[in-house]
Amino acid sequence: MPAVTRRPKRWDHPFDDTMSEAMVSELMTLEPWKGLAAWAHEELKPAQAEARVKDLRRHLLNDARLLTCQAGEIVIRVGDYGNSAFVVLEGAVRVVLEANVGLGAAAEKRFDQPKRGFFRSLAQLWTNQRGVEQRPAPRGDARAAPSTDADNAPVEHVPIVLSDVPAVLDHKRTARIEAGGIVGEIAALGRSPRTASIFAEGDGTRLLEIRWQGLRDIRKKFPPYKTYIDDIFRERILLQHLRATPFFQHVGDTPQLRRMLEEDRIADVFIEGLGLRPSERDVVTLEVAGQAVELLPLAQGRGWSGSEGIVLWRCRATIPAGPARVELVRALCEETGRKAVVVHRLGAGRVWQWCLAEAGSVEDADVHECEEGGSRGPEELMRRLLREIALHEIGRQTDFHSYGEVDKTQLGDGDAAEPVIVEAGHYPDGLLLVRAGAVRVSRQINRLERTVSYLGPGNSYGLRELAHNWRHPDRHVVMEHTLRARGYVDTLLIPTSVVTRFVLPSIPESDLPESYPEETDSPLDPVDVFEPAAGVDRNMVEFLVDRAFSNGTAAMVIDLERCTRCDDCVRACAQGHDGNPRFIRHGPVHAGFLIANACMHCNDPVCMIGCPTGAISREPTTGQVAINDPTCIGCATCANNCPYDNIRMVQPRSKDGVFYIDAQNMPHMKATKCDLCVTQAGGPACQNACPHDALRRVDLSDAGTLMDWMKR
Amino acid sequence: MSGVVARRARNASLLLGLSVAFLVWHARQLEPMAAPQRFTGWLLLGLVAFLALYNARKKIAVVPLGSSAAWLQWHIYAGLFAVLIFFLHTGLQLPTGYFETGLAALFLLVALSGIGGLYVSRRTPPRLARRGEEVIYERIPRLIHALAEQAKALALESVATTRSRAIADFHAARLSAWFSTAQDAWQHIVGLEGAARRRARALAEFRTCLGPDELPVFDELTVLIAQKEDLDFHRANQGLLKYWFFVHVPLTHALLLFVVVHVILIYAFGGAR
Numbered sequence: 001m002p003a004v005t006r007r008p009k010r011w012d013h014p015f016d017d018t019m020s021e022a023m024v025s026e027l028m029t030l031e032p033w034k035g036l037a038a039w040a041h042e043e044l045k046p047a048q049a050e051a052r053v054k055d056l057r058r059h060l061l062n063d064a065r066l067l068t069c070q071a072g073e074i075v076i077r078v079g080d081y082g083n084s085a086f087v088v089l090e091g092a093v094r095v096v097l098e099a100n101v102g103l104g105a106a107a108e109k110r111f112d113q114p115k116r117g118f119f120r121s122l123a124q125l126w127t128n129q130r131g132v133e134q135r136p137a138p139r140g141d142a143r144a145a146p147s148t149d150a151d152n153a154p155v156e157h158v159p160i161v162l163s164d165v166p167a168v169l170d171h172k173r174t175a176r177i178e179a180g181g182i183v184g185e186i187a188a189l190g191r192s193p194r195t196a197s198i199f200a201e202g203d204g205t206r207l208l209e210i211r212w213q214g215l216r217d218i219r220k221k222f223p224p225y226k227t228y229i230d231d232i233f234r235e236r237i238l239l240q241h242l243r244a245t246p247f248f249q250h251v252g253d254t255p256q257l258r259r260m261l262e263e264d265r266i267a268d269v270f271i272e273g274l275g276l277r278p279s280e281r282d283v284v285t286l287e288v289a290g291q292a293v294e295l296l297p298l299a300q301g302r303g304w305s306g307s308e309g310i311v312l313w314r315c316r317a318t319i320p321a322g323p324a325r326v327e328l329v330r331a332l333c334e335e336t337g338r339k340a341v342v343v344h345r346l347g348a349g350r351v352w353q354w355c356l357a358e359a360g361s362v363e364d365a366d367v368h369e370c371e372e373g374g375s376r377g378p379e380e381l382m383r384r385l386l387r388e389i390a391l392h393e394i395g396r397q398t399d400f401h402s403y404g405e406v407d408k409t410q411l412g413d414g415d416a417a418e419p420v421i422v423e424a425g426h427y428p429d430g431l432l433l434v435r436a437g438a439v440r441v442s443r444q445i446n447r448l449e450r451t452v453s454y455l456g457p458g459n460s461y462g463l464r465e466l467a468h469n470w471r472h473p474d475r476h477v478v479m480e481h482t483l484r485a486r487g488y489v490d491t492l493l494i495p496t497s498v499v500t501r502f503v504l505p506s507i508p509e510s511d512l513p514e515s516y517p518e519e520t521d522s523p524l525d526p527v528d529v530f531e532p533a534a535g536v537d538r539n540m541v542e543f544l545v546d547r548a549f550s551n552g553t554a555a556m557v558i559d560l561e562r563c564t565r566c567d568d569c570v571r572a573c574a575q576g577h578d579g580n581p582r583f584i585r586h587g588p589v590h591a592g593f594l595i596a597n598a599c600m601h602c603n604d605p606v607c608m609i610g611c612p613t614g615a616i617s618r619e620p621t622t623g624q625v626a627i628n629d630p631t632c633i634g635c636a637t638c639a640n641n642c643p644y645d646n647i648r649m650v651q652p653r654s655k656d657g658v659f660y661i662d663a664q665n666m667p668h669m670k671a672t673k674c675d676l677c678v679t680q681a682g683g684p685a686c687q688n689a690c691p692h693d694a695l696r697r698v699d700l701s702d703a704g705t706l707m708d709w710m711k712r
Numbered sequence: 713m714s715g716v717v718a719r720r721a722r723n724a725s726l727l728l729g730l731s732v733a734f735l736v737w738h739a740r741q742l743e744p745m746a747a748p749q750r751f752t753g754w755l756l757l758g759l760v761a762f763l764a765l766y767n768a769r770k771k772i773a774v775v776p777l778g779s780s781a782a783w784l785q786w787h788i789y790a791g792l793f794a795v796l797i798f799f800l801h802t803g804l805q806l807p808t809g810y811f812e813t814g815l816a817a818l819f820l821l822v823a824l825s826g827i828g829g830l831y832v833s834r835r836t837p838p839r840l841a842r843r844g845e846e847v848i849y850e851r852i853p854r855l856i857h858a859l860a861e862q863a864k865a866l867a868l869e870s871v872a873t874t875r876s877r878a879i880a881d882f883h884a885a886r887l888s889a890w891f892s893t894a895q896d897a898w899q900h901i902v903g904l905e906g907a908a909r910r911r912a913r914a915l916a917e918f919r920t921c922l923g924p925d926e927l928p929v930f931d932e933l934t935v936l937i938a939q940k941e942d943l944d945f946h947r948a949n950q951g952l953l954k955y956w957f958f959v960h961v962p963l964t965h966a967l968l969l970f971v972v973v974h975v976i977l978i979y980a981f982g983g984a985r
């Protein structure tokens with residue numbers, strides 16, 4: 001007889017059991033929550049507004065907790081993987097703007113997931129449930145039935161305090177975030193490591209910590225909050241990515257970066273290569289008022305009225321206001337066959353000049369001009385148009401799921417599904433930075449396109465070409481490789497003008513990449529920084545890219561020439577995981593190496609997107625992706641999202657071995673996957689159990705690591 | 713030199729060095745030592761106990777006791793050293809009495825099964841990696857059954873599609889039984905190809921008798937036959953890798969039992985000097 005129990009629910013496990021309705025009511029009097037409630041009452045029908053505010057209260061009750069910090073208390077540490085963001089309620093926090101600063105011993109202290117000691121490891125042989133996938137009955141609403149189980153207790157907040165705050169403030173550049181501001185949202189929503197350390201400025205700083213699933217849902221339900229978060233996300237992530245990129249280290253100080261962003265505006269620097277076909281990237285030269293004008297297409301998007309195919313152009317010349325601009329826009333519409341274009345002039349500081357030809361025939365086109373900060377009317381529409389274009393771009397660039405433009409869980413299949421980001425032979429119009437996903441780098445070898453390498457998060461492409469062209473204006477080279485997006489890719493393109501003005505002059509000559517030799521007739525000569533190092537198996541690289549395995553930071557690789565198929569690895573895994581192994585010793589094989597069906601702990605774990613309860617998350621210090629069993633409600637969203645099919649749904653049983661079912665006779669389910677033995681003292685049990693050293697957890701984002709192991 | 717070859721060379725020379733040093737030391741100590749057999753006996757007992765511990769270590773994989781690969785290296789070299797000590801302990805003489813003979817035989821069987829297992833575990837994986845698709849052992853019977861069903865369906869369909877019973881009859885007479893279970897295990901293990909060659913010859917001969925309608929069907933059947941051969945190969949060799957263990961481990965348990973009795977007998981009946 002199966003055991004009939006209540007199915008686990010989204011709200012069963014609040015972030016903090018002690019949050020009360022009274023505390024939520026107090027929060028609702030503070031910004032931003034007060035503003036969001038006011039927005040709902042103004043913009044929605046009363047019943048809808050009521051429901052929305054109720055939702056907000058529910059999120060605050062279940063997904064948030066209040067923290068009161070002392071001066072210097074570290075809120076966020078750079079490099080950690082965070083699953084929550086912090087809203088400042090009272091006081092202020094300081095964001096440390098310098099990368100990898102030494103903030104003293106306190107800031108180095110890490111709180112790893114506690115590992116079992118030797119005796120607990122031994123004891124688990126007896127204490128682990130005897131049968132397969134046995135679990136205690138779901139405990140229901142935690143407020144009604146508080147847990148007595150130490151493993152299920154909420155994560156405790158342990159304060160770590162900087163010893164000398166004034167010294168840090170004196171010596172480090174910091175940014176101040178005051179009440180109402182939010183920090184930590186990049187890592188929380190982007191499944192990425194924290195990009196800066198943040199500490200409380202004074203005693204009694206009050207913060208509201210929100211779990212990522214709560215922030216995601218509030219953002220979805222309150223459009224003004226979404227816009228707010230997206231705007232700061234866009235600006236911060238760009239700045240932080242640039243700061244973390246080695247060549248930008250030389251540009252150094254943030255004001256310079258800021259100026260760079262301000263001069264060309266974010267939309268300029270933040271151009272994304274993916275959406276633009278190479279043909280559209282070509283510069284268009286038009287004859288306007290007797291002057292040759294060069295126009296560069298920057299971005300394309302949907303217009304505010306829903307019209308498709310609007311292109312934002314950058315104009316390299318000053319065009320006087322009046323008929324000349326009208327003429328320019330008309331000529332551009334005719335040239336490109338488009339009904340609407342937006343042109344802005346390069347390097348115009350904060351003053352923007354716009355021309356818009358609205359839908360209809362080119363002859364009837366209405367051309368407007370406006371400046372940033374203008375009033376209502378067409379100018380307002382223009383700004384909205386710009387905003388839409390910028391968001392459209394960002395939708396394809398950031399890790400935000402709810403933009404919904406790209407299905408990040410699809411790996412793509414074959415060339416047709418791999419959009420070209422950079423095409424060999426094209427003029428290098430920018431430096432490409434990869435933020436997420438995998439990019440295939442290929443070149444023509446004997447008339448065949450061969451994969452020579454791949455790029456992952458943090459890698460860049462094009463510096464060599466740009467540096468060469470900058471040093472040798474008389475002897476320009478073109479892009480050497482074709483870069484394609486393997487599934488979902490998140491890139492930034494820094495325009496050549498920005499790179500040559502700000503970046504290249506600041507890099508010491510010795511650090512600049514080598515120029516192409518004089519005798520290089522064709523840029524496709526095999527002088528190449530991306531050429532696989534000696535001994536790197538090109539076919540293996542091709543295999544890893546084809547299957548998008550390069551996303552994996554701890555893939556399970558088995559050397560079949562050594563594996564005796566003894567299944568010691570499988571048994572070891574089962575022993576530590578409810579009697580059921582968390583992987584299948586099976587999977588694609590190349591050159592005698594098998595990539596097993598085991599979670600690879602991806603650089604970008606797309607399985608996390610959409611988990612309604614946030615049960616699947618990254619370990620704070622190591623970034624391993626693990627599922628919190630009690631919080632999992634068995635909806636299978638993660639299993640469906642994992643492109644590698646590495647999550648398995650299992651049916652839990654009671655201690656007596658009977659399956660749990662709900663009142664509708666439907667079985668309870670739980671998602672299970674490899675957790676890299678995060679709580680086991682010895683690390684991955686599968687690897688430790690292999691008698692023949694045939695199994696290794698390998699970081700495939702760097703092909704070299706695999707090659708070294710293959711050659712051992 | 714690859715890392716593995718270097719490791720093997722290093723470990724083998726260490727073992728050799730240790731053995732020679734031990735032999736020299738043992739020869740010198742022989743006279744002054746009051747009870748040389750007691751010393752080698754206890755040493756051997758210690759070694760056997762250590763060797764048997766490896767199996768226990770495997771059973772508690774989640775306890776941090778060092779990697780299994782490192783344990784195996786110690787197991788192999790300590791095992792070889794134990795053989796040397798065994799011969800020193802017995803003085804290279806044939807044992808007397810049933811019990812002593814049984815004990816010596818058990819020790820040698822355990823040692824031989826260990827060395828055999830080592831050979832098999834080094835020779836077989838590369839052969840498996842080169843042959844057919846990688847399959848999980850437990851799934852092989854199901855896959856064989858599926859292939860048998862496909863072959864049967866193909867043969868039956870051929871009657872209608874080719875309007876001839878030739879392939880169906882050939883299947884019934886020559887292939888049906890062969891498809892039904894894993895075959896030729898020993899040939900696959902040893903690496904003999906007689907059965908496969910005979911089958912290939914029979915197929916080639918039969919092919920010459922077929923008409924143009926039947927050839928495509930027959931070629932499809934040939935693909936299934938090749939897949940079945942690969943599965944048989946995996947079944948036999950993966951089985952060997954799995955089951956040699958079921959010889960080595962029970963023999964070890966029996967040996968441990970005999971050793972304990974041997975020690976008790978020696979001390980109880982004054983054999984120990």
Ligand code: SF4
Pocket residue numbers: 598599600601602604605606607608625641642643644645646647673
């Ligand atoms: S479950 Fe899938 S997507 Fe998630 S980290 Fe593991 S392999 Fe990557």
Ligand code: SF4
Pocket residue numbers: 572573574577581582583598673674675676677683684685686687
């Ligand atoms: S690391 Fe641990 S959980 Fe993951 S497959 Fe290996 S044994 Fe299983």
Ligand code: SF4
Pocket residue numbers: 558562563564565566567568569570585689690691692693694695
């Ligand atoms: S433990 Fe090692 S040798 Fe045994 S099946 Fe696993 S990978 Fe293969």
